[in-house]
Amino acid sequence: ELLEQEHTQGFIITFCSALDDILGGGVPLMKTTEICGAPGVGKTQLCMQLAVDVQIPECFGGVAGEAVFIDTEGSFMVDRVVDLATACIEHLQLIAEKHKGEESGSTA
Numbered sequence: 001e002l003l004e005q006e007h008t009q010g011f012i013i014t015f016c017s018a019l020d021d022i023l024g025g026g027v028p029l030m031k032t033t034e035i036c037g038a039p040g041v042g043k044t045q046l047c048m049q050l051a052v053d054v055q056i057p058e059c060f061g062g063v064a065g066e067a068v069f070i071d072t073e074g075s076f077m078v079d080r081v082v083d084l085a086t087a088c089i090e091h092l093q094l095i096a097e098k099h100k101g102e103e104s105g106s107t108a
Helices: 002-008 017-022 043-053 078-107
Strands: none
Touching (some): 043 078
């Protein structure tokens, strides 16, 4: 029952199927997830990406959430997050266009 309840709380999808599979569907909501590693391996990058990905609308498999990014090292780069968000929007637009094309092709 607890496992079932855990799965209903949702996950932050990453659109990286290998990572989502390893994590059992994505980064779990309502839990603390520790990200650790040597300097320069992409921990901050991953956290910035997750801050963008948590906002993915439900119609795309996201949770339509919000994020607060607390940076204690001064490594947060606004320009990089804008790039990540722009790429995410473009990816979602491609998914929507593909889905729309599949729907119109099946009704024709």
